[in-house]
Amino acid sequence: MFPSDQPQANYDDPFHGMKPKIGVMGSCSEPISKQARAAARSLGEAIARNDCVLITGASPGLPYDSVLGAKSLGGLTVGISPGLSLAEHVGKYASPCQGFDVIVYTGSGLMGREVENIRSSDMVVIIGGRSGTLGEFAIAYDEGKLIGVLRGTGGIADQVELLSRICEKETGGHIIYGTDPAALLSDLLKYYRTVHCANPSCFS
Amino acid sequence: MFPSDQPQANYDDPFHGMKPKIGVMGSCSEPISKQARAAARSLGEAIARNDCVLITGASPGLPYDSVLGAKSLGGLTVGISPGLSLAEHVGKYASPCQGFDVIVYTGSGLMGREVENIRSSDMVVIIGGRSGTLGEFAIAYDEGKLIGVLRGTGGIADQVELLSRICEKETGGHIIYGTDPAALLSDLLKYYRTVHCANPSCFS
Amino acid sequence: MFPSDQPQANYDDPFHGMKPKIGVMGSCSEPISKQARAAARSLGEAIARNDCVLITGASPGLPYDSVLGAKSLGGLTVGISPGLSLAEHVGKYASPCQGFDVIVYTGSGLMGREVENIRSSDMVVIIGGRSGTLGEFAIAYDEGKLIGVLRGTGGIADQVELLSRICEKETGGHIIYGTDPAALLSDLLKYYRTVHCANPSCFS
Amino acid sequence: MFPSDQPQANYDDPFHGMKPKIGVMGSCSEPISKQARAAARSLGEAIARNDCVLITGASPGLPYDSVLGAKSLGGLTVGISPGLSLAEHVGKYASPCQGFDVIVYTGSGLMGREVENIRSSDMVVIIGGRSGTLGEFAIAYDEGKLIGVLRGTGGIADQVELLSRICEKETGGHIIYGTDPAALLSDLLKYYRTVHCANPSCFS
Secondary structure (H helix, E strand, O other), X not given: OOOOOOOOOOOOOOOOOOOOEEEEEEOOOOOOOHHHHXXXXXXXXXXXXXXXXXXXXOOOOHHHHHHHHHHHOOOXXXXXXXXXXXXXXXXXXXXXXXXXXXXXXXXXXXHHHHHHHHHHOXXXXXXXXXXXXXXXXXXXXXXXXXXXXXXXXXXXXXHHHHHHHHHOOXXXXXXXXXXXXXXXXXXXXXXXXXXXXXXXXXXX | OOOOOOOOOOOOOXXXXXXOEEEEXXXXXXXXXXXXXXXXXXXXXXXXXXXXXXXXXXXXXXXXXXXXXXXXXXXXXXXXXXXOOHHHHHHOOOOOOOOOOEEEEOOOHHHHHHHHHHHHOOEEEEEOOOHHHHHHHHHHHHOOOEEEEEOOOOXXXXXXXXXXXXXXXXXXXXXXXXXXXXXXXXHHHXXXXXXXXXXXXXXX | OOOOOOOXXXXXXXXXXXXXXXXXXXXXXXXXXXXXXXXXXXXXXHHHHOOOEEEEOOOOOHHHHHHHHHHHOOOEEEEEEOOOOXXXXXXXXXXXXXXXXXXXXXXXXXXXXXXXXXXXOOEEEEEOOOHHHHHHHHHHXXXXXXXXXXOXXXXXXXXXXXXXXXXXXXXXXXXXXXOOHHHHHHHHHHHHHHOHHHOOOOOO | OXXXXXXXXXXXXXXXXXXXXXXXXXXXXXXXXXXXXHHHHHHHHHHHHOOOEEEEOOOOOHHXXXXXXXXXXXXXXXXXXXXXXXXXXXXXXXOOOOOOOEEEEOOOHHHHHHHHHHHHOOEEEEEOOOHHXXXXXXHHHHOOOEXXXXXXXXXXXXXXXXXXXXXXXXXXXEEXXXXXXXXXXXXXXXXXXXXXXXXXXXOO
16 A cells, blocks of 8 residues: 555656556457567567566457467466456457456447556557557557557557657657567566656546 | 347338437547637537437537537537546536536546447547547447548548558448538438448447 | 536535436336336426436336336436447347437446446436345445435335445435325435535545 | 357356456445454455455455455455556555556446456455445346355345345345355355356356
């Protein structure tokens, strides 16, 4: 518990005694390039290696490649499901459950659960992606989150510079670009610890 | 109540005995052009004149100009608030309450409430807009809604053609462009009645 | 809009320029007594006659009897649906849509939507009811709402005195009992205007 | 991933390759008896010892005693927060963050987050409790969950037999009573594995 009733920017302990939470977003269905899949898996491995927690929308596709990568190294993985139950998760949304330490059932559908996913992540990383990922980028940017973008993975990831210009708005959101998953994660963690932890979102 | 337990595409009664619900989305804070404000107000008036219900995120700015326009002609207006209560709506989110027949308190914040707003609208119209509106477009498009865009109002509205190309995905979402608010609403209602009512969203 | 950024208890205008919102809760499925159905319908009529807005969980049963009562006198009716869409509302939840001016789709299921229903109502009235209504009473009481109870309608309504003793907690919630729907509504409106508007819920 | 698109009751693997998730609910504020606190802590220890995941509403009080118990033995702990962010969690809701492996931010307030908490738990255990816990029992019972009750811990826990009679409804919910935390958990796990996994909730 905090001694005072408001968490202060704490550069000695920017994660307040908890592990960093990394959200991973990207294409959930084909077509997905082999390169993007490999990047997603490497990112999951880097998340586990850095003792971070991986959060995804519990979907198949690129976010699940990250889950499998993190799990292969014993990382902790959380899925925020669009469904109201495991039965809906698997049946209605055709989504996987193996490899998740926890699945939280929101019932709020494809995009609704992403809002919760993004808020529960200290920072989010975008790989590839189409319309759903466009929404995730916009939500994260509008709510002032720290965002990592894996360049060269196609789709939305390769349009983020354009998109951030289109937004024409200072939201507190900050974007870091990279091509190597492990190096990007390292850059994100460093920026969060030294700068972004002072204002992690519009709700801080 | 429906005679069978699944609503069927019903071209004779595409709104199932209810009034059409029109969601209006766009910039909530300055800078907003006079032209965009006039368009938003005209759209609100057209919504009331066509006996439709106006739904917004209960924010200030362009959506509120539509509320004032609809209300000036006795239209029915609904706000889906980011706050948990009127006190949060007015205090935490600096949002108006006068002019709304109903405000629904979601507590789900700026982007969370937009998901519900979009789902509760039969179709949505985008005017101007920045990062929040980008998210709203992406949510509506990803969930297969009918979307109207008021060209010439700046911001996101004037980037939707580009954005829909970037999405690279068939979602069932359909976009209709226009410059005159009343004519755009008329086109949207016609398309919904003749085509889109068969598959109003990804949850139908 | 309010001149200051916090809504103040305003005994001259306790509803802040809006119509009072009355939530109605109770049994959604058989067995339901004829007496309870008549009371629910009378309550809906009284809500319309007093120019209030009726909010329900958009279910069948007693709350829908209130909707039909309110609608017979031209009242405004709002349903907060457990489903993500009209198709889910009608198909998955076997719920009616005719008679509602607006249905808001939450996707949050049977109990999730009740939380939003309660927060969006200035006061709630309980008629009959079983386990779902027990939850609704507990949510409303725990969040400090004004609650009306129609005695003699069976089920939860006739156990509220016992239940409030079991809760053993001062929450700001206040309960008013009555047997005549119109008189109960009148008592609730008077208490809200003179006392409860100062602290309408735990989120004010 | 499942081979077919509906999860089947699988008596060989009732948790579908995941660890059992146990929700713990009870009083969040004083007065709380020493006995109830000790029971909550023991329950947390038993959850960790049985390699289950503990889920709470991330509140202080009895659920947090379970978190500390589980954590003392290296168990995995998840909090579903009423707030939109860590800042709201700690500031607005005066809730702890240390000891949680993951905190999910719902923004849906005191009772809203409990709905998600309950859905994400395979079974829930009630200790002591007042109006909030009454709501949690009602939600869990109404949605057909498996419920454990720690007798002798006061408050709602000692009224559950009465409450389940008042509900007068077959929901699929099943209640198991006990006085020893470890034995109760063992009974719950056995019943889930042999019976309840076939119909874990109303959404299965």
